[in-house]
Amino acid sequence: MEFLVASAIGLMTAAGIYLVLRLRTFPVILGISLLTYAVNVFLFTSGRLVIGAPPVLRDDVSNYADPLPQALVLTAIVISFGMTAVAVMIGLGAFLGSDDDHIDDQAEASSSAGQP
Amino acid sequence: MLSVWQASEKQLAYTLSLFFIVSLPFLGALLPGLMNSAGRSACAGTTFIVSLAAFIGLLTNLPAVLAGEVVTARVDWLPALGLNFSLMLDGLGFFFAFLILGIGLLIITYGRHYLSRDDNMGEFFTYLLLFQGAMVGIVLSDNILLLLVFWELTSLSSFLLIGFWKHLPEGRQGARMALTVTGMGGLAMIGGMLILGNIAGSFELSVILENRDAIQASPLYLPALILILLGCFTKSAQFPFHFWLPHAMAAPTPVSAYLHSATMVKAGIFLMARMWPVLSGTPEWFVIVTTAGLLTMVLGAVIALFKHDLKALLAFSTVSHLGLITMLLGTGTAFGAFAAVFHILNHATFKAALFMSAGIVDHEAKTRDIRRLGGLRHLMPITFVIATVAALSMAGIPLLNGFLSKEMMLEQATKTVLFDTWWLVPALATFGALVSAAYSFRFVSHTFLGPVREDYPAKPHDPSSGMWLPPAILVVLVVVIGVAPALAEPFVKLVTASVLGIAAEVPDKHIKIWHGLIPALYMSIVAVIGGFVLLMIFKPLLRTWDAMPRPEAKVIFETLIESIAAAARGMTHSVHNGAFTRYALIGFVAIIVAGYYAWTTGTVGEATRPLQAAGPVPIAGWAMLIGATCGIVALHRNRFLALILIGIVGLMVSIGFVYLSAPDLAMTQFTVEVVTIILLLLALNFLPNSTPVESTPLRRVRDASVAIVGGLAAFVMAYHYMLRDAVSTPISEFHLANSYKGGGGTNVVNVILVDFRGFDTYGEIIVLSIAALLIYALTETLLRGPVRRRLLNRIPDQPIAGDMHPMMMVVLTRVIMPVVLLVGFYIFLRGHNEPGGGFISGLVVSIGVVMQYMASGFSWTSSRLRYPYHGVIGAGVLVAGLTGIGSWFVSKPFLTSDFTYVRIPPFNEFELATAALFDLGVFLAVVGAVMLSLESFSRLARRADTADSEHPMDINPLRDDAAPQSAPTEKA
Known part of the structure; x- marks a missing residue:
């Protein structure tokens, strides 16, 4: 189980980094989303993996999953929506303003070739 | 207070x-x-x-x-x-x-x-x-x-x-x-003051001044002294920082x-x-301060003599006199401090008067160039008298106050031995006084004496009394103190006493015009006569001076600043060149390197937790996630496909949360996933549908290797982490133990959000609200600018469905709406005890509203909205904030929660908690923020060629006017 989660985190991180390093806005936004998943899951695992013991108090249960990382990740998920939305809006605004969705400053506004 | x-x-x-x-x-x-x-x-x-x-x-x-x-x-x-x-x-x-x-x-x-x-x-x-x-x-x-x-x-x-x-x-x-100069000095002084305060154990001056011995014995005394003196010297234009003062004369x-x-x-x-009582009296103080003061005094005087601009002349003479005062303070003797205080008083009176006189000349003759002036005594007699008396005081002529303090300075100089050379200080002091007398005489004679000229830029005459009265008042003081120093003496001694503090006794000498035939008198006479001689031979002297190569401070300063700026620019531009990918790459590499350093320098403990077995279902979910992630990377050029794949990733993450005992997270992730995908779809509506191949294979290899190293690092760290227990007891033990007792809820995650860490949550809903408002503002800007026309005349790149608002969907979403609201309400209410709460119900309700937009159209929905989303956001933040403030009324800290159980007869006993009110604020803020963001995006999509239908359904059998079925826009 631990291996599965860790490898998923690793793969999502790698894919996220690769996409963030692309040259157009949309892949970068996808990359940021993937990195967000990876980071949220990573933060969540800091409470270690517990199966079938949600942190909802019951009279006859004494073993619970760590609630604190869950609370922190919950707000992180909502905030990352806000962040993604702002990033998308900025990218969209730039594209609508210049008809160009390159993420890097272009030497010539007219050139459509990528940076070397 | x-x-x-x-x-x-x-x-x-x-x-x-x-x-x-x-x-x-x-x-x-x-x-x-x-x-x-x-x-x-x-x-x-x-x-x-x-x-x-x-x-x-x-x-x-x-x-x-x-x-x-x-x-x-x-x-x-x-x-x-x-x-x-x-x-x-x-x-x-x-x-x-x-x-x-x-x-x-x-x-x-x-x-x-x-x-x-x-x-x-x-x-x-x-x-x-x-x-x-x-x-x-x-x-x-x-x-x-x-x-x-x-x-x-x-x-x-x-x-x-x-x-x-x-x-x-x-x-x-x-x-x-x-x-720049005084600011840098101020920066140095902050350092010095902090050191000083740390030595003394207090930042109160009155305490510091009591701690002379402790401060002077400290090994940090010298750094503190140097830093503080840097501040003082830059501010008071002491050598080598004297150059800014003349330029400030603009x-x-x-x-x-x-x-x-x-x-x-x-x-x-x-x-x-x-600071004299604590800093002075040490050899370091003596050498640094006295030397700087002497150098400044002589250098300033010599430069002043050859300046042609009246204000520049006065500026350098100020530099010189400040050097004199600094030198006196540097001697570290009580008499030196006494003389310094007296000279501060005298200098302030005669120098302010001189500046104002120079200003009058400039104002009336429209020039301050001493070479174009002369003979003004006939034209401006009042100004002439004021300026002359003040200048003679500066030169050190008896019966004026400048004479008295200069005499005391010379007397102190005869007793000061610097660098084991007995004649050094007296000789330099006399020379400084001599040149000082020379430029004072030059100021008077070249401006006011001589024949009246015909070529002044303006016809000079005495100004109105408003301009000459202020310097006149000062000049009266100059004469009064000069003739009857006994009047000023008690006050000067009082000030000296507070300078000296506990360090020394006030000297019992008196300020007198006639001291007897002491060395200072002869030095004074030499200075005045020498000053006259210099004035006599001024022309040849000036030729020699002009022929001499001199370093120009302004040029040096500007070269220095320019080279520093160039270095900064070079460094910034090589890293910060407008290419986001470069910043991202630098960032990732830096994080990986820092992580590697932390990993190799730390100690790695033994694994303490066993691996847990995974059944076929988790493995299947994992495989889907892995497949979707790989698919995104491989197929990201097809943007629509990538969006579907990322939806799968999100879904798998949500299901993973369910499996790993985090129901709240799963619900949140699931609902956020829906709104995120809607958002990205809206954006994709405008953006190109595919990403062209641009980067070179080399670049892709580079990016891929960074990505793989980063991914491996994340994997190793997560895996390592999960197999080891926490080093110390996690604080969540406290949360688990107190959630019900203190917070009144059994869903610990929700209690943490609204109670234990309510302040964090409060901050987070504010951040979310700001993000939404930012999106709104950006949309407004776009719609007001030139983009608006493009948007309105945009030709969609895909054929548009003829039936934009299908009847089935409209009916379905309308039926669903109350159900969605009910579910939201239910999730909200049970949040304190079961998975749910304000965040999740806020997202659920948002989705319900978004469905109305999608099904029935933008204008139909927005015309039925009773409250603007800004208002909803504001109400949410206010409700949460006021709930927090409410605890002040019972003298508890911000956001302390309380709860009670009540029973209203037909129902069972149930709980009322202030935390629920706070959660209501969270709910409102989330609904408002999500809706404002999505609404802003969709406002961009309104086009000119399709009039927004006011009807929710394009085809409605109930409507009589089955007319507008002219099949909206065949194909673009």
Whole structure:
């Protein structure tokens, strides 16, 4: 189980980094989303993996999953929506303003070739 | 606040008046700007009255000061940092405050008549009052951190004053140079003061001044001394920082007269005097301060002699006289301090008068170039008398006050041995006095004496009394002190006593005109005669001077600044070149390297947790996630496909949360996933549908290797982490134990959100709201700008469905709506005890509303909205905030929650918690923020060619007018 989660985190991180390093806005936004998943899951695992013991108090249960990382990740998920939305809006605004969705400053506004 | 007045009832009046004196100029600084439209006299009059009130406030403290008391006032500001608003008025502080406010009054009168109609007088007097307040603050501060605050304020306000004539490049350059030099000095001084405060264990001056021995014995004494002296020397234009002062003369003359003769440049001197009891008396102090003072005195005098600009001449003479005072303080003897205090007084009187005279000449003759002047005594007799008396005092002619303090300086010089050479200090001091006499004589003779010329740029005559009265008052003082020094002596001794503090006794010598035939007298005679001789041979001297190669300080300074700026630019531009991918790459590599360093330098413990077995279902979910992620990377050029794949990733993450005992997270992730995908779809509506192949294979290999290393690092760290227990007991033990007892809820995650860490949550909903408002603002900007036309005339790249709002969908979403709201309500209510809560129900309700937009159209939905989303966001933040504030009324900290169980007969017993109210705020903020973001995006999508239908359904059998079925836009 631990291996599965860790490898998923690793793969999502790698894919996220690769996409963030692309040259157009949309892949970068996808990359940021993937990195967000990876980071949220990573933060969540800091409470270690517990199966079938949600942190909802019951009279006859004494073993619970760590609630604190869950609370922190919950707000992180909502905030990352806000962040993604702002990033998308900025990218969209730039594209609508210049008809160009390159993420890097272009030497010539007219050139459509990528940076070397 | 009142509880912290640390003054007895009797002293309260004094206490108040100290705050009054310091704050009045700052408060008054608002007035001149307001009075600007009321006319120039009203403007200057207000400024004058403000200063006068502060001045009178100061004078009310005179009896206490004369009685030797130290008036204090104190309010705690940031006691944890040792920064308190504590003020102290002793002899020294009174002396300087008297000079600052008294000369300030004269300058305001003078400035009223000096400034022309084109100058913005309100702005000028506002700056002047700001400066005045900052200066008074420096001299009255009893806390060195507070003093630093005021110190920086003088640098800033003097920058504004020096650069007041913004149209003059010299003014701007001079202001910038002054700010750079004094600002750097101020920075050094902050370091020095902090060291000093740490040695003494307090930042209160009164405590520091008691700790002479501890400070001088400390190994950090020398660094502290050097740093503090850097601050003093830059402010008081001591060699080698003297060069900024002459360039600051581009300021209007009232500024030069005020800042550069009487006040700001004296701030450094003041601080040396203030710190004298603890810093002076050591060999280091003696060598550094005396040498710097002597060099400055001689150098400034020599440069002054050859300056042709009246104000530049006076500026360098100020540099020279400040050097003299510094040298006297550097000797570390009581008599030296005595002479220094006396000379500060004398210099302030004659130099301010001289500056104002120079200003009058400039104002009337329209030039300050001494080579174009001469013979003015016939045309401006009053100015001539004022300037001559002041200049002769500066030259050290008997019966004027400059003579007395110069004599004391020379006497002190004969007793000072520097570098084991007995003649060095006396010889240099005499030489400095000699050149000083020479430039004073030159000032008078080349400006006022000689024949009347015909070629002045303007016909000079004496100005109105408003301009000559202020310097005249000062000149009367010059003569009175010069003739009857006994009048000033008690006061000078009082000030000296507070300079010396516990370190030394006030010398019992008297200030006398005739001391007998002592060496100082002969040196004085040599200086005056030598000064005359220099004036006689001035022409050949000037030729030699002009032929001599001299380093030009301004050029050196500018080269230095330019090279520093070039270095900074080179460094910044190589990293920060506008390519986001480069920043991202640098960031990732830096994070990986830092992580690697942390990994290799830390210790790695043994695994303490066993691996848990995974069944086939988790493995299947994992495989889907892995497959989707790989698919995104491989197929990301097809943007729509990538979006579907990322939806799968999100879904798998949500299901993973369910499996790993995090139901709240799963619900949140799932609902956020929905709104995110809608958002991205809306964006994709405008963006190109595919990403072209652009990067070279080499670049892709590079990016891929960074990505793989990063991914591996994340994998290793996560895997490592999950197999080991926490090093110490996690704080969530506390949350689990107290969730029900203290928070009244069994869903610990929700209790943490709304109770234990409610303040975090409060901050987070505010961040979310700001993000939504930012999106709204960006949309508004886009829709107002040139983008609007493009958007309206946009031709979609895909054929649009004929039936934009299908009947089935409309009906379905309408039926679903109450169900969605009910579910949201249910999730909200049960949140405290079961998975759910404000965040999740907020997202659920948002999805319900978004469905209406999608099914029934934008305008139909928005016309049925009763509350704007901004209002919903605001209400949410307010509800949450007010809930938090509510706990203040029962004397509990912000956001303390309470709960109780009530029973209303037909129902079972249920819980009422204030946390639910807070959660309501969270709910409202989330709904508002999500909806405002999505609504903003969809507003971009409205186009010109399709009129928004006011009907929710394009085809509706119930409508009679089955007319508008002209099949909206066949194909674009």
